[in-house]
Amino acid sequence: MTQTTLPGLRTPPELKSGTLRIVPLGGIGEIGRNMTVFEIGGKLLVVDCGVLFPEETQPGVDLILPDFSYLENRLEDIVAVVLTHGHEDHIGAVPYLLRLRNDIPLVGSQLTLALIEAKLQEHRIKPWSLTVAEGQVEKFGPFECEFVAVNHSIPDALAVFIRSAGGTVLHTGDFKMDQLPLDGRITDLRHFARLGEEGVDLFLVDSTNADVPGFTTGEREIGPTLDRLFGQAEKRIIVASFSSHVHRVQQVLDAAAKHGRKVAFVGRSMVRNMGIAAKLGYLRVPENILVDIKNIEQLPDNKVVLMSTGSQGEPMAALSRMANGDHRITVGTGDTVILASSLIPGNENAVFRVINGLLKLGADVIHKGTAKVHVSGHAAAGELLYCYNIIKPKNVMPVHGETRHLIANGKLAQASGVPAGNVLLTDDGSVIDLADGRARIVGQVECGFVYVDGSSVGEITDTDLKDRRILGDEGFISIITVVNRTTGKIVSGPEIHARGVAEDDSVFDEIKPKIEAALEQAVMASTDHTAYQLQQVVRRVVGTWVNRKLRRKPMIIPVVLEA
Incomplete structure (x- = not known):
C-alpha cells in the first residue's frame, strides 16, 4: 500500500x-x-x-x-x-x-x-x-x-x-x-x-x-502562433508573461523584429530579469528593437509591443493596473493583449477579472484557452x-x-x-x-x-486573515456604552456605528433597548463582573439580533465603560 x-x-x-x-x-x-x-x-x-x-x-x-x-x-x-x-x-x-x-x-x-x-x-x-x-x-x-x-x-x-x-x-x-x-x-x-x-x-x-x-507540447510551437497574431494586430500588442520566462520573451522579440515593431519591457521585475538574461547571453536581443516605456507614446500604435508582468492577475502587476485604468499605459479599442502563461491553481478568478477588465476597455484578449500562446x-x-x-x-x-x-x-x-x-x-x-x-x-x-x-514577516496569523475576510465580506459594528457600575443603568449610549452592514445606522434603534436590559441584568446579577464580561454580553445580544434580522455575521466590537 x-x-x-x-x-x-x-x-x-x-x-x-x-x-x-x-x-x-x-x-x-x-x-x-x-x-x-x-x-x-x-x-x-x-x-x-x-x-x-x-x-x-x-x-x-x-x-x-x-x-x-x-x-x-x-x-x-x-x-x-x-x-x-x-x-x-x-x-x-x-x-x-x-x-x-x-x-x-x-x-x-x-x-x-x-x-x-x-x-x-x-x-x-x-x-x-x-x-x-x-x-x-x-x-x-x-x-x-x-x-x-x-x-x-x-x-x-x-x-x-x-x-x-x-x-x-x-x-x-x-x-x-x-x-x-x-x-x-x-x-x-x-x-x-x-x-x-x-x-x-x-x-x-x-x-x-x-x-x-x-507529452508536453514543445516551445517551438508557440512561435508560429505569435507570428500569426502579430501579423493580424492593427494596433498595440501587449504580451503578459512571467518575468523570468526568457524563452517566451525571446519569441516575442523575434516576432516583433519580423513585423517591424519596437518592444518595451513593462514591470520592474521584467526589466531587471531580462537585463540579466541579455547580459549573460541567455536572451538574444535584435539590434535597436528595445525602447524605454517613457518613449512609447512617440511611436505609432502599430509599431509597439509591450512585454508585461501580470499574467496571473497579481493586483499590483502592470497588466492588472492597465485593466483597472490606473497605469501609464492606456488600453483601448483595437489593442491586442496576449496572456502567454498557464493559470496557477488558485489564480483563476484574479486572471478572469483582468481579462474581463481588458475586454471592457475594447481590447482583443488572447489566452491559452483560445490560441496556442503558452506551453x-x-x-x-x-x-x-x-x-x-x-x-x-x-x-x-x-x-x-x-x-x-x-x-x-x-x-x-x-x-x-x-x-x-x-x-x-x-x-x-x-x-x-x-x-x-x-x-x-x-x-x-x-x-x-x-x-x-x-x-512584517510572520506576524499575521490565520486568525487575522479570518478577521480580514469577515470585514471584507460582512462588515463590522461597533457599540460604545457607558454604564453605572452599581446600578447597571446606562449613563451614555449605546452608540452603534456600522460599516458594510446596513444603509443607515437607524436600523439598530430596535436593538438598543435589548442591550440596555441585558447590561442592567448582568450588572445586578454579579458584583464582581468585569468590563470584558459586559462586552461579551453586548456581543451576544447584537450578534444574535443581526444574524436573525439582517442575515449577516459581521465583526462586532463592543466597548463597555463603567462609571
Whole structure:
C-alpha cells in the first residue's frame, strides 16, 4: 500500500547514524513554496527556497514563505542551499532565510544565481555563492551533489543527485522533456540513465502535470502562433508573461523584429530579469528593437509591443493596473493583449477579472484557452513514465504539486513497477528517513504558512486573515456604552456605528433597548463582573439580533465603560 502521512503523526524519533532524513517544508500539496531539507551526520542541505503567492482568501498578504522554524535553532548546521532554477517559487524565499544567517552558501547555475543575487541586492544582502553546471560534482559536508541538465520554461535549470551515507536521492526540480528546445539544451536522459545504473534510492519527482496524458507540447510551437497574431494586430500588442520566462520573451522579440515593431519591457521585475538574461547571453536581443516605456507614446500604435508582468492577475502587476485604468499605459479599442502563461491553481478568478477588465476597455484578449500562446514547463505523464523506466528508483516521493497531482504521479510510479509501499505521498512537514534502500515516513514537524504582509514577516496569523475576510465580506459594528457600575443603568449610549452592514445606522434603534436590559441584568446579577464580561454580553445580544434580522455575521466590537 502507498505510504501516506497519517493525521496526528507524532514527533519523529532521533535520527540514527547512517540514516538520511528528508523533510519537505513546502511544495507538497501546493504549487509553490518549494523547499526540502536533507539531514545526515548533524548537517543540513537545503534544496530550493521559494514562495507561494496568496489566494483571494488571504487578503493583504504579499507572499507566503516556508516555515523556517524547523531550521531556526540549527542555522549553523546548514552546509548549502542548492537552487534548481530561477523561478520565484524556488528562489523567492532565499532573502528571508538569509536574514537569519547571511553566509549560507548558495549553489546554482549561472542564470539562477544572477537572478537571486539581484533580488538579494534589493534586500542589501551580499551572498556567498557557487556557480555550478551540468555534470559538475561538488561536496558540501557529508553530501555529494552531482548536477544534471534539465529542460524547463527558464534556461539553466538543474536536477541534483545527492549521495550520502544514508543513500542516494535524485531531485528533478521542475523539468520537462522538450526535444527541440529554443536553447538546444535538453533534459539529459543519458545522465539520468547512468544515475539509475548507479542506483537511485529515492526519486523526488515534479508532479505538476502528472495528471496530463502524453507529452508536453514543445516551445517551438508557440512561435508560429505569435507570428500569426502579430501579423493580424492593427494596433498595440501587449504580451503578459512571467518575468523570468526568457524563452517566451525571446519569441516575442523575434516576432516583433519580423513585423517591424519596437518592444518595451513593462514591470520592474521584467526589466531587471531580462537585463540579466541579455547580459549573460541567455536572451538574444535584435539590434535597436528595445525602447524605454517613457518613449512609447512617440511611436505609432502599430509599431509597439509591450512585454508585461501580470499574467496571473497579481493586483499590483502592470497588466492588472492597465485593466483597472490606473497605469501609464492606456488600453483601448483595437489593442491586442496576449496572456502567454498557464493559470496557477488558485489564480483563476484574479486572471478572469483582468481579462474581463481588458475586454471592457475594447481590447482583443488572447489566452491559452483560445490560441496556442503558452506551453507548460512541466513533464506530462508520458515523460514521467520514461523517467521511471530509465531510472528504476527503489522509492518515489512525488513533489511540487497539489494533492491530485501527487496521487497521479504516485500511480504512474506504481504502473512502472515501483512497489506501492515504496511510493510516499507526503505533506509539508512530513519526516522521511532513508536507510538500507528503504524510505519510510516516521513523523511530522510543525510546518505552517508564514505570511509576508508589507514589512512584517510572520506576524499575521490565520486568525487575522479570518478577521480580514469577515470585514471584507460582512462588515463590522461597533457599540460604545457607558454604564453605572452599581446600578447597571446606562449613563451614555449605546452608540452603534456600522460599516458594510446596513444603509443607515437607524436600523439598530430596535436593538438598543435589548442591550440596555441585558447590561442592567448582568450588572445586578454579579458584583464582581468585569468590563470584558459586559462586552461579551453586548456581543451576544447584537450578534444574535443581526444574524436573525439582517442575515449577516459581521465583526462586532463592543466597548463597555463603567462609571
